[in-house]
Amino acid sequence: MDAILFLIFAAIAVGCAINLVVQTHPISSALSLIGVMLALAVLYLLLGAEFLAAAQIIVYAGAIMVLFVFVIMLLNAGAEQRVNRAQFAKFLGVPALIGFLGVVSFLIQTLMPNTKDVVFGAFRNGTAEAVGRKLFTEYLLPFEVTSLLILIAILGAVVLARKEI
Amino acid sequence: MPLIVISIIKAAVVAFVLLTALAYVQWIERKVLAHIQLRVGPYRVGPHGLLQPLADVIKLITKEGVMPSHVNKFFYLMAPFMAVALALISISVIPFGTKLEIPALGFSTPMELTDVNIGILVILAISAVGVYGVALGGWASNNKYSLLGGLRSSAQMISYELPMSLAIVSPLLIANTLSMRALAESQAGFYFGFIPKWHLFQLFPLQIIAFLIFVIAGFAETNRVPFDLPEAENELVAGFHTEYSSMGFAGFFMAEYCNMITICAVATHLFLGGWQPIFPAPYSDYVAPLIFLLAAAFLIFHSLQTLKTRTWDKYTFPAFGVIFGGLGAGLLGVVAFVPWLREAIIPLFWFVAKVFLLLFLFIWIRGTLPRFRYDQLMRFTWLFLFPVALVQLLATALVVALWN
Numbered sequence: 001m002d003a004i005l006f007l008i009f010a011a012i013a014v015g016c017a018i019n020l021v022v023q024t025h026p027i028s029s030a031l032s033l034i035g036v037m038l039a040l041a042v043l044y045l046l047l048g049a050e051f052l053a054a055a056q057i058i059v060y061a062g063a064i065m066v067l068f069v070f071v072i073m074l075l076n077a078g079a080e081q082r083v084n085r086a087q088f089a090k091f092l093g094v095p096a097l098i099g100f101l102g103v104v105s106f107l108i109q110t111l112m113p114n115t116k117d118v119v120f121g122a123f124r125n126g127t128a129e130a131v132g133r134k135l136f137t138e139y140l141l142p143f144e145v146t147s148l149l150i151l152i153a154i155l156g157a158v159v160l161a162r163k164e165i
Numbered sequence: 166m167p168l169i170v171i172s173i174i175k176a177a178v179v180a181f182v183l184l185t186a187l188a189y190v191q192w193i194e195r196k197v198l199a200h201i202q203l204r205v206g207p208y209r210v211g212p213h214g215l216l217q218p219l220a221d222v223i224k225l226i227t228k229e230g231v232m233p234s235h236v237n238k239f240f241y242l243m244a245p246f247m248a249v250a251l252a253l254i255s256i257s258v259i260p261f262g263t264k265l266e267i268p269a270l271g272f273s274t275p276m277e278l279t280d281v282n283i284g285i286l287v288i289l290a291i292s293a294v295g296v297y298g299v300a301l302g303g304w305a306s307n308n309k310y311s312l313l314g315g316l317r318s319s320a321q322m323i324s325y326e327l328p329m330s331l332a333i334v335s336p337l338l339i340a341n342t343l344s345m346r347a348l349a350e351s352q353a354g355f356y357f358g359f360i361p362k363w364h365l366f367q368l369f370p371l372q373i374i375a376f377l378i379f380v381i382a383g384f385a386e387t388n389r390v391p392f393d394l395p396e397a398e399n400e401l402v403a404g405f406h407t408e409y410s411s412m413g414f415a416g417f418f419m420a421e422y423c424n425m426i427t428i429c430a431v432a433t434h435l436f437l438g439g440w441q442p443i444f445p446a447p448y449s450d451y452v453a454p455l456i457f458l459l460a461a462a463f464l465i466f467h468s469l470q471t472l473k474t475r476t477w478d479k480y481t482f483p484a485f486g487v488i489f490g491g492l493g494a495g496l497l498g499v500v501a502f503v504p505w506l507r508e509a510i511i512p513l514f515w516f517v518a519k520v521f522l523l524l525f526l527f528i529w530i531r532g533t534l535p536r537f538r539y540d541q542l543m544r545f546t547w548l549f550l551f552p553v554a555l556v557q558l559l560a561t562a563l564v565v566a567l568w569n
Binding site: 027031034038041050051053054055057058061062063066067069070073074076127128 | 240281282283286287289290291293294296297300301303304312315316319320322323326343
């Protein structure tokens with residue numbers, strides 16, 4: 001059951017990711033990206049990371065992508081014009097991609113040879129409580145640094161927005 | 166019975182009741198609005214318009230679905246489907262009562278579809294994704310009014326999600342859980358024997374502020390008056406659903422009412438104690454039968470007067486009086502003699518009563534307040550609601566931390 005669900009949602013994620021690149025209209029691409037994120041959230045859920053799954057949907061699909069879609073709608077961006085593509089990409093694109101994937105999978109195999117198989121339902125520390133405990137004890141410094149970074153980003157956005165007026 | 170069969174039966178029952186409730190919430194809304202404005206509202210179809218929702222459904226289904234020639238077909242058709250599907254999903258994590266236990270059959274099941282550890286986060290996630298239905302519908306219609314409606318809706322929902330999430334966090338801090346069932350159960354009991362331990366009454370002014378912020382943000386999230394800028398008739402024709410007809414329009418319409426019911430149910434669980442009664446147990450059990458018996462007495466009393474309004478009323482009033490009286494007497498019998506059914510029905514009654522009270526508040530405000538201007542709407546949330554929610558959350562966190 002878990003394996004079937006994994007295959008279905010992994011296929012949806014990959015399909016949406018390919019569609020994201022293939023589509024010419026920005027809205028279609030943005031919605032494909034949302035599809036990728038929702039499918040990834042289901043994969044997190046299958047692996048037992050329930051808090052991460054909810055956070056993934058709330059933050060990425062619910063906040064960031066809404067802003068993307070909002071901006072695309074506001075600018076009323078039309079479909080992308082495809083002008084003469086490079087000869088190099090036309091003939092060597094697919095072989096180069098296959099070669100790159102081969103190198104990456106070879107590196108993963110050699111660098112991490114004896115990783116254990118994933119067992120669905122074995123991971124139990126995905127609850128909000130466990131994540132919070134980790135964040136505020138073991139990973140306190142990275143957490144605080146990240147929040148500082150976000151604060152700087154907000155200040156930067158405010159400063160940039162001020163200049164426009 | 167295997168779990169999957171029980172789940173399918175429960176899902177069917179919940180879907181049926183929810184869809185019926187959706188139709189009748191709309192009837193209640195039209196009636197209440199009409200009486201606020203000194204009209205009578207739906208009156209022709211059935212006694213006092215009681216069959217009006219059925220007539221509306223038949224009308225919407227059989228109407229021609231006009232497909233405008235200038236729309237982006239795929240997204241135009243997907244948008245109302247997305248809106249209604251997402252709106253219906255969120256009811257699946259909301260518990261309606263304690264549990265249904267039939268001792269004679271050795272059968273017991275909790276009165277909800279699922280109890281997930283992250284229940285409230287699931288609802289937040291689904292409501293966060295729900296904005297795409299409206300935004301896409303507005304964009305795909307390829308009409309400037311629709312586009313403006315969709316844009317307003319997405320901007321408004323992003324802005325009001327912040328104070329709403331902050332208001333949700335403070336009862337979660339007190340209850341120390343994210344599961345809806347545990348939230349409702351943590352609010353059992355009474356202070357001094359009569360003040361219910363609902364989150365609304367805990368940490369005195371703080372949680373009332375949180376409740377008000379949640380309800381105000383809930384109005385904005387569901388695009389209701391006074392925040393119904395996305396469909397402001399006098400500026401945008403009908404906003405994001407201008408180009409929709411027949412079932413497409415019905416989809417958006419259902420999504421709006423379903424979101425309203427979800428928001429009210431979540432508010433009930435977060436602040437109003439879920440299914441916990443307002444009085445201590447032995448007395449509170451008799452409220453439900455009493456309400457039905459009072460309604461029956463009222464109807465029969467009215468049917469004995471000389472009625473000038475509607476000729477059929479002299480038949481329908483006593484008929485409904487007898488039905489309500491029978492229900493009241495039946496409930497009284499259940500409360501007195503059938504403990505297992507009482508355990509299931511009385512919490513359900515309290516939960517539904519609170520949800521409908523909040524729905525009435527939504528309708529009442531729709532009949533009372535004028536619409537905001539768009540800049541007022543944005544200034545209100547960013548300069549007032551958001552800072553207040555932050556201060557309230559910090560104060561709650563401080564008190565909870567010091568208390569433990």
